[in-house]
Amino acid sequence: METSLIIGNIFSLLSSICVLISVAVKSKKSLIKWQTFNIIFYIFACIVLNAYAALVSIFIALVRNILAYKDRLTKRITFVLCLMILIVGVWVNNRGIIGIFPIAAIVSYTILIYTTKNEQQMRYALILNMVLWFVHNLFIMAYPSAISNVAICLWTVMNIIKNRKYFEKKRQ
Numbered sequence: 001m002e003t004s005l006i007i008g009n010i011f012s013l014l015s016s017i018c019v020l021i022s023v024a025v026k027s028k029k030s031l032i033k034w035q036t037f038n039i040i041f042y043i044f045a046c047i048v049l050n051a052y053a054a055l056v057s058i059f060i061a062l063v064r065n066i067l068a069y070k071d072r073l074t075k076r077i078t079f080v081l082c083l084m085i086l087i088v089g090v091w092v093n094n095r096g097i098i099g100i101f102p103i104a105a106i107v108s109y110t111i112l113i114y115t116t117k118n119e120q121q122m123r124y125a126l127i128l129n130m131v132l133w134f135v136h137n138l139f140i141m142a143y144p145s146a147i148s149n150v151a152i153c154l155w156t157v158m159n160i161i162k163n164r165k166y167f168e169k170k171r172q
Helices: 003-024 028-049 052-069 075-092 097-115 119-140 143-171
Strands: none
Touching: 003 028, 003 119, 003 143, 028 052, 028 119, 052 075, 052 097, 075 097, 097 119, 119 143
């Protein structure tokens, strides 16, 4: 196996662990913090695996998460970040249609982070996000991330159900 593929998959695994942790946390701030660590590791995976559209998109997502964590993500900044992801992501895309998947995932999640304070809605968006990343990760051979995308979807569904039951009991 090629050394860069092994190194890329190690970073992919570390990234995946951070996302798995983010799904289990209770607050939006903690969720964003763990997803920020995820992004940092995934940036290294993208560099090693030559996934340039994902690299640009995920780097801009890092900026987004830092701003969201500090409660500084405004409507204007959200618009500018989405525009940057679209323009630069498409410009450096070296993976064809597969390279569009991370761009779509990051743009949609960026808009959601700005528009909602609801953790449940963020979990639903995370499922869609993980499906897009799953396809991309299979294509670039980031196998730990692809496996974790499936695990995250399942774990997120379990957390959605658990939280729904908790709130139903609380209402009674």
